Every structure is written in C-alpha cells, then in structure tokens.
Amino acid sequence: MNRLYDNLKVDGNPLAYLRLYLTALIVFLADQASKLWIFNNLDMDTGRIVVVEGFFQIIHVGNxxxxxxxxxxxxxxxxxxxxxxxxxxxxxxxxxxxxxxxxQWLFGLISGGILGNTADRMIHGHVIDFLDFRFPFEIPILLPDGRYPAFNIADCAIVIGVLSYFLLSCLYENARGRDKTN
Incomplete structure (x- = not known):
C-alpha cells in the first residue's frame, strides 16, 4: 500500500509539472471559449461561416x-x-x-484536449465540432467523399500531442539503438 501511495505523490514539488498544467489549462480554455462562441452564434447543423469556398467552413455539429x-x-x-x-x-x-x-507540453496538449471534450460530453451530452474541411479527392475511410469529419481545438491538441510523442519516442528508440551498436 505504501508503494501505491508513493507513486501517487506529486514528487514533492507542486511546481514539478507546471508546464503540463499551464499547457492543459490554455488548451482547455481556448477549446471551451471557441465552442462557447460556436454554441452562441451558429445554429446546430444549419449555421455555417464559409471561410474558403469549397474547402473550409466553420459549422456547428454535435458529435x-x-x-x-x-x-x-x-x-x-x-x-x-x-x-x-x-x-x-x-x-x-x-x-x-x-x-x-x-x-510536459505534449501531455499538456493531450490532457487539455481530453478535458475539453469531456467537459462538452458532461455539459451538452455531445462534443461540439466546428472545423469542417472538404478536399477535391477522397481517401477511403479517412476522407470519404473528400470530406474530413468536423473537429475542434481539443481534437487538434490531442492529435498533435499523441503524434508528436509517438514521433519523439521513435526518434529516441532509434538513437538508443544506434548508441548500442556503436
């Protein structure tokens, strides 16, 4: 039991993860502010702002x-x-x-995104998505009919954080492998 407790302590320094907390907070606030604007200014499923005709628009959908x-x-x-x-x-x-x-920054992105979408689910019963892209080509499953599913700032933060962490981990393992062979 002591071992579990030791693992749960915040390493003795409350500021040890400050970058993570601040990044998560910034992502969460930006995500929620953008969704609040969408919620208050665009009708669900019908409201839209065309940014680049035929390519990018801001919409209001619930996922x-x-x-x-x-x-x-x-x-x-x-x-x-x-x-x-x-x-x-x-x-x-x-x-x-x-x-x-x-x-810390990468996991701040991931954590802030998770918190933003979770807050939506708890408040609205769905996630508010609003960034809508259409492409002149299609890729089965990923871009059916050339349309990428609408998404939001939280989704962007999660994807950037996860992919960057994965890439960083691969680079680290690759460098470690080279060190072992030298």
Whole structure:
C-alpha cells in the first residue's frame, strides 16, 4: 500500500509539472471559449461561416461519439475512458518522463484536449465540432467523399500531442539503438 501511495505523490514539488498544467489549462480554455462562441452564434447543423469556398467552413455539429463518430451514443463510456486516460497519465508520469519540458507540453496538449471534450460530453451530452474541411479527392475511410469529419481545438491538441510523442519516442528508440551498436 505504501508503494501505491508513493507513486501517487506529486514528487514533492507542486511546481514539478507546471508546464503540463499551464499547457492543459490554455488548451482547455481556448477549446471551451471557441465552442462557447460556436454554441452562441451558429445554429446546430444549419449555421455555417464559409471561410474558403469549397474547402473550409466553420459549422456547428454535435458529435456523440469519438473520432469519425466511433461509439456514437455512448457518451458515458467515452467520459469514463477519458477520465481513465487522465488517471493513467498521472499514475505513469515517471515512465512517460513527464519531468522533461517537451514531454510536459505534449501531455499538456493531450490532457487539455481530453478535458475539453469531456467537459462538452458532461455539459451538452455531445462534443461540439466546428472545423469542417472538404478536399477535391477522397481517401477511403479517412476522407470519404473528400470530406474530413468536423473537429475542434481539443481534437487538434490531442492529435498533435499523441503524434508528436509517438514521433519523439521513435526518434529516441532509434538513437538508443544506434548508441548500442556503436
């Protein structure tokens, strides 16, 4: 039991993860402010602002699922999954090397995005998506009919954080492998 408690302590310094907390807060506030503007200024499913004709528009849609509508209608499951993901980030912070500044920023992006979409699910019963792109080509599954599913700032933060962490991990493993062979 002491070992579990030791793992849950915030490493003795409340400012140890300040970059992570600030990044998460900035992402969360930007996400919620943008969604509040959309909620107050565009009608659901019909309101739109054309930014670049035929390519980019701002819309107001509710997504009851995750990416591409996966698990649509299961908001409770997605909320629990999000909270478990946040708890896992905290519990595995040493393994994830969260004391490193760059890693803190990346997990701040991820955490802020998770919090933003989770807040939507809890407040509205769905996530507010509003960035809508259309392309002159299609890619099966990813871009059916040339249209990418609408998304939001939280989604951007999560994707950037996850992909950057994955790339950084691959580069680190590659460099470690070269060090072992030399």
């Amino acid at each position: 009851e699922g995750a990416a591409w509508g996966i698990l649509s209608g299961h908001s409770g499951i997605l909320t629990v999954f999000a909270l478990v993901a946040l708890a896992a980030i905290f519990c595995f912070r040493k393994t994830l090397q969260l004391k490193q500044p760059l890693i």
